[in-house]
Amino acid sequence: MLLEIKNLHANVEGTEILKGINLKVNAGEVHAIMGPNGSGKSTLASVLAGKEEYEVTAGEVLYNGKNLLELSTEDRAREGVFLAFQYPVEIPGVSNTNLLKTAVNEIRKYRGEEELDSMDFLSLLKEKSKLVELDQKFLSRAVNEGFSGGEKKRNEIFQMAVLNPTFAILDETDSGLDIDALRIVANGVNKLKTKENATIVVTHYQRLLDYIIPDFVHVLYKGKIVKSGGKELALELEEKGYDWVKSDKAEAVV
Amino acid sequence: MENKIDIKNYYLNQFDEFEKSLNGEKSSDFHKVRKDAISKFAELTFPTQKDEEWKYTNISSLQKHNFSPAAVKANVSSETINKFLFDKMEHSLLVFVNGNFSPELSKLIDIPKGVVIGSLAEALKNNNPVVKKHLGKYAENENYFFTTLSSAFTKDGAFIYVPDGKVVEDPIHIIFITKSGSEKILTQPRNLFVAGKNSQVTIIEHYVSDEDSVYFTNSITEIVADENAIVDHIKLQEESNKAFHIARMEVDQERSSNFSSHLISHGAEISRNDFNARFNDEGSECMLNGLFMIGDEQLFDAHTMIDHAKPHCNSHEHYKGILQDKSKGVFNGKVMVRQDAQKTNAFQQNNTILLSNDAVMNTKPQLEIFADDVKCSHGATIGKLNDEAKFYLKSRGIGEDAATAILIHAFASDVITSIKIPALRDYLEEIITKRFNQ
Numbered sequence: 001m002l003l004e005i006k007n008l009h010a011n012v013e014g015t016e017i018l019k020g021i022n023l024k025v026n027a028g029e030v031h032a033i034m035g036p037n038g039s040g041k042s043t044l045a046s047v048l049a050g051k052e053e054y055e056v057t058a059g060e061v062l063y064n065g066k067n068l069l070e071l072s073t074e075d076r077a078r079e080g081v082f083l084a085f086q087y088p089v090e091i092p093g094v095s096n097t098n099l100l101k102t103a104v105n106e107i108r109k110y111r112g113e114e115e116l117d118s119m120d121f122l123s124l125l126k127e128k129s130k131l132v133e134l135d136q137k138f139l140s141r142a143v144n145e146g147f148s149g150g151e152k153k154r155n156e157i158f159q160m161a162v163l164n165p166t167f168a169i170l171d172e173t174d175s176g177l178d179i180d181a182l183r184i185v186a187n188g189v190n191k192l193k194t195k196e197n198a199t200i201v202v203t204h205y206q207r208l209l210d211y212i213i214p215d216f217v218h219v220l221y222k223g224k225i226v227k228s229g230g231k232e233l234a235l236e237l238e239e240k241g242y243d244w245v246k247s248d249k250a251e252a253v254v
Numbered sequence: 255m256e257n258k259i260d261i262k263n264y265y266l267n268q269f270d271e272f273e274k275s276l277n278g279e280k281s282s283d284f285h286k287v288r289k290d291a292i293s294k295f296a297e298l299t300f301p302t303q304k305d306e307e308w309k310y311t312n313i314s315s316l317q318k319h320n321f322s323p324a325a326v327k328a329n330v331s332s333e334t335i336n337k338f339l340f341d342k343m344e345h346s347l348l349v350f351v352n353g354n355f356s357p358e359l360s361k362l363i364d365i366p367k368g369v370v371i372g373s374l375a376e377a378l379k380n381n382n383p384v385v386k387k388h389l390g391k392y393a394e395n396e397n398y399f400f401t402t403l404s405s406a407f408t409k410d411g412a413f414i415y416v417p418d419g420k421v422v423e424d425p426i427h428i429i430f431i432t433k434s435g436s437e438k439i440l441t442q443p444r445n446l447f448v449a450g451k452n453s454q455v456t457i458i459e460h461y462v463s464d465e466d467s468v469y470f471t472n473s474i475t476e477i478v479a480d481e482n483a484i485v486d487h488i489k490l491q492e493e494s495n496k497a498f499h500i501a502r503m504e505v506d507q508e509r510s511s512n513f514s515s516h517l518i519s520h521g522a523e524i525s526r527n528d529f530n531a532r533f534n535d536e537g538s539e540c541m542l543n544g545l546f547m548i549g550d551e552q553l554f555d556a557h558t559m560i561d562h563a564k565p566h567c568n569s570h571e572h573y574k575g576i577l578q579d580k581s582k583g584v585f586n587g588k589v590m591v592r593q594d595a596q597k598t599n600a601f602q603q604n605n606t607i608l609l610s611n612d613a614v615m616n617t618k619p620q621l622e623i624f625a626d627d628v629k630c631s632h633g634a635t636i637g638k639l640n641d642e643a644k645f646y647l648k649s650r651g652i653g654e655d656a657a658t659a660i661l662i663h664a665f666a667s668d669v670i671t672s673i674k675i676p677a678l679r680d681y682l683e684e685i686i687t688k689r690f691n692q
Contacts, residue, residue, distance in 0.1 A: 050649070091647075099652075
């Protein structure tokens, strides 16, 4: 098993947001987590990535058998965890290339590998930028600065492609995307899928799941997973709306 | 306070010694300037925090030391100087050791005819008419305690004169190195840079020490940019952390001239920079940029003033500070737009990052506007490194130290990138890397 979340509780500024999440993810799987606004989707993504403002009060997360919550944010990334941000941060003065070069080499150092030389690194960037149809000019631009919403999301998937994670969480990567950008982003994610890695797609809308076909769909509501099923669950949700879950939550599964 | 000396009496006494050391030079015209200055010095009082211009800058610790203005010889090897050169850049180099010009360590390359690059002492000895016309005319003694001190003991410094229409393509690099060992010395470089009409020159003033010693640098730089002249000035301060550095730069700009200044500083125990620029005629541009990086209990102070006395001039000022430990920063930037100065564009900004809870920044951007058709803005920010950005970098596998270094590079980048010399930009990036990415 790649990832196992057991009875995870987490607070933000003293308010409990996650109230006992249980989830198992195997290598090769794509899981979708859906839910209404405020259900805790982004909190779950941030807790897995190690954001400090989130305080885990109970439960544990095993990743490749390791206690993920004990690792620093950077060590999680070096172990192969990747978070595609819902709101990618703009960093003026830092180029995309500089960020990725530092990241790739810090990860390689952690794993006891040689640093990539400039030529190899640049050809890696070129190859991966094609995957999300990102123009080369974005490589030298400051990270996300002045990027459109769609460009920011494509940049997230581009970074994911370069860092080649074992476990990725895409936090509402579809929100605000037009249909072309959505197709490009989804296409990138699909191409990155292997038998060894796994992805959690966090989304509010079913539409993304037309492009990224999940193996499992989970519905998060008020900090708990209240329904799990196959990809047809997403369609059912789309049809009936979240009110269906809200009224139905008594029969929570998992 | 322990061992506080009466700094005024001390230097008044030292002046007698200094006069004796001048021998025949005592009878020169210029010596009258020194004598006027020492009597002015006797009238002024040592600046304290009661003085508005020194409100946040406590320099009383300067009075614990009796810094000797007497010349102290020291051997400096060219290997030592090489440490402060910029890679891949061949350029003219002037070296001053403990305030005195060192011809052996200096070299001049490709200097156009008529251009003078050398020592002020030499120019004074030769009664150079340019020196006679300009020296001391901009950095006046009035109310400047440390200027009178410099004027009284004026001996040497860098003198550059670029006649009308001449262009000096390569930057002129001036290194002031202090090698004082255990002696507490005062060096007072007195620099004069005069750029004639339609001339162009780039000058780097570089204050260095490879020792951890206590000394006092009191420097004065006067710059004249005549009509349509282009003057780029960069000042780098890489001095001992125990040094005291007090500096004043006065810039006089004539019609359509273009002056830019970059101050990049590691600070000292105390460093104070007064940078003043004046527009005497229309159509000129002035840029004052700065980056200071201080730590421990260092105190850094930048006091700037841009005087828009005439219409149609543009000024741009951006100072950035990075403070660690218990360091203290002061920025006081004044932009004066006089009644005459219509169509002025003035932009002023000061941003500071505090990397520790104990660091303190006092910033005071000031705009005084007496004209009614002008575009002016000013502002200041004091904050921490952006936590969101840091988390983003870490989530990509970048560790705490590297993430901090990246964000500091990014913060400093707009000041660094406005420097036009690539080799110098690389040198500065290296300085930042060394300082923040250990």
